[in-house]
Amino acid sequence: MPKILIIEDEAAIRRVLAKILSEENDTYQVEEAQDGLEGIEKIKNDDYDLILCDIKMPKMDGVEVLEAVKKLKPEIPIVMISGHGDLDTAVNTMRLGAFDYISKPPDLNRLLNTVRNALDRKELVVENKLLKKKVSKNFEMVGESKAIMHIKDIIEKVAQTDARVLITGPNGTGKELVAHWLHDKSERNTGPMIEVNCAAIPSELIESELFGHIKGAFTSAIKDRAGKFEAANGGTIFLDEIGDMSLSAQAKVLRALQESRIQRVGSDKDIKVDVRVVAATNKNLKKEIEEGRFREDLYHRLAVILIQVPPLNDRREDIPMLIDYFANKIATEHGNTKKVFSTSAIKLLQNYDWTGNIRELRNVVERLIILGGNEVSETDVKLFASK
Numbered sequence: 001m002p003k004i005l006i007i008e009d010e011a012a013i014r015r016v017l018a019k020i021l022s023e024e025n026d027t028y029q030v031e032e033a034q035d036g037l038e039g040i041e042k043i044k045n046d047d048y049d050l051i052l053c054d055i056k057m058p059k060m061d062g063v064e065v066l067e068a069v070k071k072l073k074p075e076i077p078i079v080m081i082s083g084h085g086d087l088d089t090a091v092n093t094m095r096l097g098a099f100d101y102i103s104k105p106p107d108l109n110r111l112l113n114t115v116r117n118a119l120d121r122k123e124l125v126v127e128n129k130l131l132k133k134k135v136s137k138n139f140e141m142v143g144e145s146k147a148i149m150h151i152k153d154i155i156e157k158v159a160q161t162d163a164r165v166l167i168t169g170p171n172g173t174g175k176e177l178v179a180h181w182l183h184d185k186s187e188r189n190t191g192p193m194i195e196v197n198c199a200a201i202p203s204e205l206i207e208s209e210l211f212g213h214i215k216g217a218f219t220s221a222i223k224d225r226a227g228k229f230e231a232a233n234g235g236t237i238f239l240d241e242i243g244d245m246s247l248s249a250q251a252k253v254l255r256a257l258q259e260s261r262i263q264r265v266g267s268d269k270d271i272k273v274d275v276r277v278v279a280a281t282n283k284n285l286k287k288e289i290e291e292g293r294f295r296e297d298l299y300h301r302l303a304v305i306l307i308q309v310p311p312l313n314d315r316r317e318d319i320p321m322l323i324d325y326f327a328n329k330i331a332t333e334h335g336n337t338k339k340v341f342s343t344s345a346i347k348l349l350q351n352y353d354w355t356g357n358i359r360e361l362r363n364v365v366e367r368l369i370i371l372g373g374n375e376v377s378e379t380d381v382k383l384f385a386s387k
Helices: 011-024 036-045 062-072 084-095 108-139 146-158 175-184 206-211 247-259 285-290 296-302 316-334 343-350 357-371 378-384
Strands: 003-007 029-033 050-054 078-082 100-103 165-168 193-197 236-240 276-281 305-308
Touching: 003 011, 003 036, 011 029, 011 108, 029 036, 036 050, 036 062, 050 062, 050 108, 062 078, 062 084, 078 084, 078 108, 084 100, 100 108, 108 175, 146 175, 146 305, 165 175, 175 193, 175 236, 175 276, 206 247, 247 276, 247 296, 285 296, 316 343, 316 357, 343 357, 343 378, 357 378
Parallel strands: 003 029, 003 050, 050 078, 078 100, 165 276, 165 305, 193 236, 236 276
Antiparallel strands: none
């Protein structure tokens, strides 16, 4: 049932608006506030699907209400109510985030169309948020160990900035999860998240992959092609295993970071890009610098914030939670009932040497679920974990 709040200091206007809405749709739940301060208190303490707000009011005017609501609950659409002399202000509120405005006295069709459109927009925003939460579940960071809580704390502080982040740690520890969390919690989360595995791309193709190319730039360049930096415009580019990038590509990445501009291979035309760069590596980049394989100036550009992801052996207390998480995920993927692991099976897995880290643990859990009994036992672990 859509819930609508009318904030209006003129009682007669409030009654007219409430009557129109109630008669149009008996599912609308309409509440009233006689000034901005009362309206803000109601918004703080309750959830609304739409707000109709007068512009000129005592104590707190409509522009102040609009600005406050955008900070408190930005997903709620706000329709401003303007008198004849308030039209310029009403138009300006659109720039501040108002959904629309209606004039006094309200035209019936205009009012109802605006209300319906605003409610449809609110429903779409909610659906998108739910969808985003479902997508984000693929990149959950599971665990409550001191090391993981420290990483989550850093992400909360850093995500809302555009600071570049370098994530380090052994293979299989979940560096890509950290990158996705940084993106999902940032202001850029409506933009693209583009991943590039620098180790998987041949050195002679990495520049074309990152920056694109023009037709004829090399033998197989049969048409113009945009690169990953252009694809990530307005969002985040995740350069995984950046320690494997060639020195020539490193120089171009450095220029992109310094100037927010790139050039496609074979072109001298600059293309402006607005991209946040998150990088990851399993290598010791300081050692790579000493041995001439990595640029020190690029390292300092990338490592504004450093996040070290620990190996699984250093966070064994998280293993029971990880086993439960993977058991749930695998059951969902296979369409089966979730299997339970016995306490002794979990303790045995906690004591193993996880050289392959979380990636290895996930594979072992799946193997035990397939091959083990209805309850995965210590015996199953000894038989099928293959350690």
